[in-house]
Amino acid sequence: MQRFLQKIIPFILVGSIFSLSLPCFAASAVTAPYEPQASGIDPGFVQEQYNYAATAQSAPALRKSAGALPVKYSLADNRMDGQIKDQGAVPSCWAFATTSGLETNVLRQTGGQQRQTYSARHLAWFGMNLDARGNGCYLPGSSGLQAGTLNKGINAFSSWNGACTDAKFQLTDESYAIAERERQDSDIHLQNADILPAPLQSDGTLNQDAVQAIKEKIMQTSAVGVELCSAFQGNRQYLNVKRPVTHAVTIVGWDDNYNKNAFPTQAPGDGAWLIHNSWGTSFGSDGYGYVSYYDASLICYTSYAADLPNPQGQYKYDNLYQYDALGLDDVSDYKPLSSPTTVANVFTAHSAESLRAVSVTSARPNSTVTVDVLLLDNGSDLGNGKLVFTQQVKLPFGGFHTVDLDKPILLSAGQRFAVRETIREPNGEYFLPVEITGLYQNGQLQELASHFVYREHVPAGVSFAQINGRWFDLSKAKAGDYPFETTLPGAATIKAYTVSNVRPACSVNGNISFSPTQIKQFTVTSIAAPSVHTTNDAAAKTALLVPWNSKTKQSVWQISGLGASGTVGTYADISGTTHHLFDAVLASSPVESDTTADLQKRVGQSYVTRLYAPRGAKINFYGGTGGIIGTKLVSVSPMGGGAFYYYKTTAIKTGSVGIYATVNDSAFLLYKELIS
Numbered sequence: 001m002q003r004f005l006q007k008i009i010p011f012i013l014v015g016s017i018f019s020l021s022l023p024c025f026a027a028s029a030v031t032a033p034y035e036p037q038a039s040g041i042d043p044g045f046v047q048e049q050y051n052y053a054a055t056a057q058s059a060p061a062l063r064k065s066a067g068a069l070p071v072k073y074s075l076a077d078n079r080m081d082g083q084i085k086d087q088g089a090v091p092s093c094w095a096f097a098t099t100s101g102l103e104t105n106v107l108r109q110t111g112g113q114q115r116q117t118y119s120a121r122h123l124a125w126f127g128m129n130l131d132a133r134g135n136g137c138y139l140p141g142s143s144g145l146q147a148g149t150l151n152k153g154i155n156a157f158s159s160w161n162g163a164c165t166d167a168k169f170q171l172t173d174e175s176y177a178i179a180e181r182e183r184q185d186s187d188i189h190l191q192n193a194d195i196l197p198a199p200l201q202s203d204g205t206l207n208q209d210a211v212q213a214i215k216e217k218i219m220q221t222s223a224v225g226v227e228l229c230s231a232f233q234g235n236r237q238y239l240n241v242k243r244p245v246t247h248a249v250t251i252v253g254w255d256d257n258y259n260k261n262a263f264p265t266q267a268p269g270d271g272a273w274l275i276h277n278s279w280g281t282s283f284g285s286d287g288y289g290y291v292s293y294y295d296a297s298l299i300c301y302t303s304y305a306a307d308l309p310n311p312q313g314q315y316k317y318d319n320l321y322q323y324d325a326l327g328l329d330d331v332s333d334y335k336p337l338s339s340p341t342t343v344a345n346v347f348t349a350h351s352a353e354s355l356r357a358v359s360v361t362s363a364r365p366n367s368t369v370t371v372d373v374l375l376l377d378n379g380s381d382l383g384n385g386k387l388v389f390t391q392q393v394k395l396p397f398g399g400f401h402t403v404d405l406d407k408p409i410l411l412s413a414g415q416r417f418a419v420r421e422t423i424r425e426p427n428g429e430y431f432l433p434v435e436i437t438g439l440y441q442n443g444q445l446q447e448l449a450s451h452f453v454y455r456e457h458v459p460a461g462v463s464f465a466q467i468n469g470r471w472f473d474l475s476k477a478k479a480g481d482y483p484f485e486t487t488l489p490g491a492a493t494i495k496a497y498t499v500s501n502v503r504p505a506c507s508v509n510g511n512i513s514f515s516p517t518q519i520k521q522f523t524v525t526s527i528a529a530p531s532v533h534t535t536n537d538a539a540a541k542t543a544l545l546v547p548w549n550s551k552t553k554q555s556v557w558q559i560s561g562l563g564a565s566g567t568v569g570t571y572a573d574i575s576g577t578t579h580h581l582f583d584a585v586l587a588s589s590p591v592e593s594d595t596t597a598d599l600q601k602r603v604g605q606s607y608v609t610r611l612y613a614p615r616g617a618k619i620n621f622y623g624g625t626g627g628i629i630g631t632k633l634v635s636v637s638p639m640g641g642g643a644f645y646y647y648k649t650t651a652i653k654t655g656s657v658g659i660y661a662t663v664n665d666s667a668f669l670l671y672k673e674l675i676s
Helices: 093-109 120-126 150-158 208-220
Strands: 002-006 072-074 136-138 189-196 224-228 247-255 272-276 288-292 299-307 319-321 341-348 353-362 367-376 386-395 398-411 416-424 434-441 453-457 463-467 470-473 487-492 496-500 512-514 519-525 531-534 540-546 554-561 566-574 577-586 599-601 606-614 619-622 629-639 642-651 655-663 666-675
Touching (some): 072 208, 093 120, 093 150, 093 224, 093 299, 150 189, 150 299, 150 398, 208 224, 208 247, 208 299, 341 487, 353 367, 353 386, 367 398, 463 487, 606 619, 642 666
Parallel strands (some): 512 577, 599 666
Antiparallel strands (some): 072 247, 224 247, 224 299, 341 463, 367 386, 367 416, 434 487, 519 554, 531 566, 606 642, 619 655, 655 666
């Protein structure tokens, strides 16, 4: 089903804050790629109307540390800020602010060692153009080089559409267009984007908890992106009234003592944010400027956290499942609901994988989300799903969040699974994280040329909302259905993150130590039936006790020592991949034998073995099973702190047998006799 809307949005404003995402594994209809040509540049900068009062709430609980923060701080002075760039005539300050914020998070995570720049061009193009399925948003009549907002950056990066390095897609004057095949080129993945409460209150005073939250994010996580009405005079700005937002920058520091009289118009108090601009080094002081804490146009304070690949190029998660192609660009159109409200998305695993995390989009600080995971048989619906996991998380800020699950959920290829979320706000109301693809007035879909068009293909039977006890298939919901009286809903904003080639879980953690003839049981939890073996079958062997169960994903095994000492690796082969489970450390024999090599004998021949054991040890000597040899203690001779024990073995019949010594009830293999 295709839904689209051209929204009434003034062309010069900025703003909404929530995440947009594009289908990766969605079973939606495919349309021809939409690839406008960059024949010109639209200078406009667009704001979507959003009620920021929801995120302006603040409380002492926002404080993360009780320690005093410095009165003045700069990421640049601490070599934790990225490069000053110049957007030129391109209306993409929002993309520069977003990538700059991510760059500082990478610096913070790597201790300043990974100094990388990310492509604003890639973000500006794919953040504002339809994907190959026809999903996303754009401005009709523009070149595709369009103005945007900070939330558009969150939308793109949360879908793994970037961020990629500047070296791949540099800003050029010739063309901004990028081929559709490059959309999901990523060198880092967005993990979280917190929307921080705005410090300026309606009475003109500052909420110091909100000020401190922003400062702590700058010192601990990243620079903070912010939107404002650009009214710089030189390198400083203060506006005493709300103005339509026209620009985006990143806050990289502060100065509590910045003089209120230094602004063209006197501010109510001292203090200013140090901002990193995208107008090149000719702006302000080498690209930096100051905006008063009291500037009334500041909105959408956004911090960023990325998932960085390890040296082998691996991320925390291998696969992203999603349907939400638009995000919550108009969350103010959904009023919080008084009754419990739940949303759910149903996905199908493409291979043997492990569900490790889900996304949550919230509006107010200190909201609590309950995450449920259900497994569904083929043909079954949410009501018949098996609940296998529940987790509750409190989110200190609004925005886009990746929530790691407390335990992995194993999924076999083709397994249908549902992620269900209930978001309760601090005042007891419930948030509805569902996209809006249309706005209605007087029963008519709003369509005005030259404003944003939103398009979404929501497959049937995959995205749901439960309101007042009633479940909606969001692909079939109609305008007029409560609470969609004036809106046309899209998908629920839930993503699922999985890991491929899932490593099995074992009840034995780390290495185990036991005597060479002891038996240990262990349980293997795996995505498919495993074959468990050791690296030395002469020292230890494994045996299956309880076969693999497709429901519990578990099988029970035992490992038994065969008398030899040393370390034996234990492995599981699953779907063609070998996984190390643990090492079994078999204790060394406390006796010394004058014979360790295997012997060859004929029936009737005898042989005497000499053992040395510590004084007081309880010794026994025997020859395996089957009556192949007979054993007899010949003599004992004390020596030093122990004694020599002489044992005679006599071959009775043909065969192969191990010769063992037991010391204090633990058996140790000495050698083998081969009788012919």
